[in-house]
Amino acid sequence: MGRRQELEKRQSLLARFGRMVAAETHLDSLLTIIAEEVRNILGADRCSVFVVDSYKGELWTKIALGMEEKILRIPLGQGIAGFVAKTGSAVNIRDAYRDTRFAQDLDRITGYQTRTVLAVPLRGRDGKALGVFEVLNKSKGAFTEEDEGLLRILATMAATFIENATLYEDLRRSHLETIYRMALVAEYRDQEDTGRHLRRMSRFSGILAVGMGVPTPEAEDIRYAAPLHDIGKVAIPDVILRKPAKLTVEEFEEMKKHTVYGAKMLANAESRLLRLASKIAVGHHECWNGSGYPYGLKGEQIPLEARIVTVADVFDALSSKRVYKGEWTVEDALRYIEDKAGVLYDPKVVAVLREKFGEILLAREEENRRMMEDEAAGLQQHFPLRPKDADHQLPKSA
Ligand code: C2E
Ligand code: SIN
Numbered sequence: 001m002g003r004r005q006e007l008e009k010r011q012s013l014l015a016r017f018g019r020m021v022a023a024e025t026h027l028d029s030l031l032t033i034i035a036e037e038v039r040n041i042l043g044a045d046r047c048s049v050f051v052v053d054s055y056k057g058e059l060w061t062k063i064a065l066g067m068e069e070k071i072l073r074i075p076l077g078q079g080i081a082g083f084v085a086k087t088g089s090a091v092n093i094r095d096a097y098r099d100t101r102f103a104q105d106l107d108r109i110t111g112y113q114t115r116t117v118l119a120v121p122l123r124g125r126d127g128k129a130l131g132v133f134e135v136l137n138k139s140k141g142a143f144t145e146e147d148e149g150l151l152r153i154l155a156t157m158a159a160t161f162i163e164n165a166t167l168y169e170d171l172r173r174s175h176l177e178t179i180y181r182m183a184l185v186a187e188y189r190d191q192e193d194t195g196r197h198l199r200r201m202s203r204f205s206g207i208l209a210v211g212m213g214v215p216t217p218e219a220e221d222i223r224y225a226a227p228l229h230d231i232g233k234v235a236i237p238d239v240i241l242r243k244p245a246k247l248t249v250e251e252f253e254e255m256k257k258h259t260v261y262g263a264k265m266l267a268n269a270e271s272r273l274l275r276l277a278s279k280i281a282v283g284h285h286e287c288w289n290g291s292g293y294p295y296g297l298k299g300e301q302i303p304l305e306a307r308i309v310t311v312a313d314v315f316d317a318l319s320s321k322r323v324y325k326g327e328w329t330v331e332d333a334l335r336y337i338e339d340k341a342g343v344l345y346d347p348k349v350v351a352v353l354r355e356k357f358g359e360i361l362l363a364r365e366e367e368n369r370r371m372m373e374d375e376a377a378g379l380q381q382h383f384p385l386r387p388k389d390a391d392h393q394l395p396k397s398a
């Protein structure tokens with residue numbers, strides 16, 4: 001390729017890079033896209049993006065181990081990435097194993113053999129260190145000064161987007177937390193194990209959605225909107241909601257209104273998640289054969305999100321204790337739901353429940369265990385999203 005063509009190719013790759021990273025607001029996916037694009041542009045074998053966790057004084061990155069992705073954390077100041085983060089200067093190394101700064105532990109964990117390394121700092125708008133961009137093993141020879149210039153440009157572009165995604169993620173997190181706490185309010189009077197039902201049915205809804213072929217971002221939305229399905233119960237009087245016996249016909253008529261109350265509380269929201277929650281609230285007691293409430297919708301007239309949440313909700317309601325009923329075994333609950341497939345429940349969703357039953361039971365165990373640990377630690381049942389923990393930790397001393 002001529003020099004001119006080479007330049008043109010790099011320019012078009014740069015433009016593509018800008019478009020792709022601008023479109024992604026999830027920090028996780030953003031880092032993956034950036035690493036892949038930068039690797040291509042520089043003709044390197046690998047690209048790692050290290051992000052500073054100033055709270056812990058560490059850098060973290062995602063590494064691929066076979067099919068799995070792991071989070072790896074290294075102390076600031078350690079390794080080449082740590083050096084670049086600390087000093088703010090770029091590093092270009094021809095033979096990593098002869099450089100004392102190089103942390104071989106990383107290669108040992110990944111089974112990778114690093115030869116050449118080019119690393120530049122990632123700086124935020126105010127100049128503070130956000131992380132480090134590292135490319136490894138150029139396909140031919142060592143990294144050049146031109147490569148370094150290019151990596152600096154890419155780092156500047158990426159920094160802006162990483163900063164934005166971080167802000168967005170904070171917003172998203174507080175939004176999710178608010179939603180979850182709203183749902184807790186409704187469930188508070190209803191059940192002794194406040195929160196458990198919500199966490200479990202939320203997880204089940206996500207698993208069922210993925211099994212139904214819903215793409216990941218939308219499946220995640222269903223997972224986080226699902227806990228609001230019974231928010232309308234806040235408007236149901238205690239004498240009905242907490243009655244430790246069967247409801248009269250009139251009482252059940254009143255009870256049924258929790259679907260439309262919930263939908264009204266959530267309707268026309270700005271938030272996409274709240275609008276989805278509204279759809280779920282009104283649809284979660286509709287039945288496949290049209291015998292449900294409030295509108296008696298049938299089959300695919302019922303939104304898919306609601307059909308999914310119904311199965312998650314009923315499975316968990318059956319297998320838990322309620323003021324008005326004891327708990328069934330998970331096998332009995334599954335059997336009941338399978339018996340009503342195509343009658344009360346979408347047969348496809350029920351098939352997924354069967355198919356993913358192992359995963360569902362694991363999620364159920366996990367949530368139960370988590371709540372018990374939190375209670376033992378004297379914590380309020382706090383929001384379940386926790387900061388990422390390290391899968392691997394390098395020793396603090398280099
Ligand atoms: P929930 O307790 O969250 O139950 C959700 C759904 O799970 C129920 O919707 C029903 O489809 C299913 N489910 C729960 N327990 C049983 C059961 O023992 N047998 C069967 N076959 N299905 C069960 P449903 O029936 O529309 O009830 C909606 C809500 O009305 C319930 O939410 C609960 O809050 C209340 N409710 C229903 N029946 C009674 C009752 O007999 N006494 C009281 N106090 N509340 C009731
Ligand atoms: C988030 O932190 O924005 C969501 C993480 C998750 O989906 O588990």
Ligand code: SIN
Pocket residue numbers: 180198199200202203223224227384385
């Ligand atoms: C939720 O209950 O809002 C989601 C929590 C989780 O599934 O970890």
Ligand code: FE
Pocket residue numbers: 229230258284285
């Ligand atoms: Fe309900």
Ligand code: FE
Pocket residue numbers: 197201229230313317
């Ligand atoms: Fe429920």
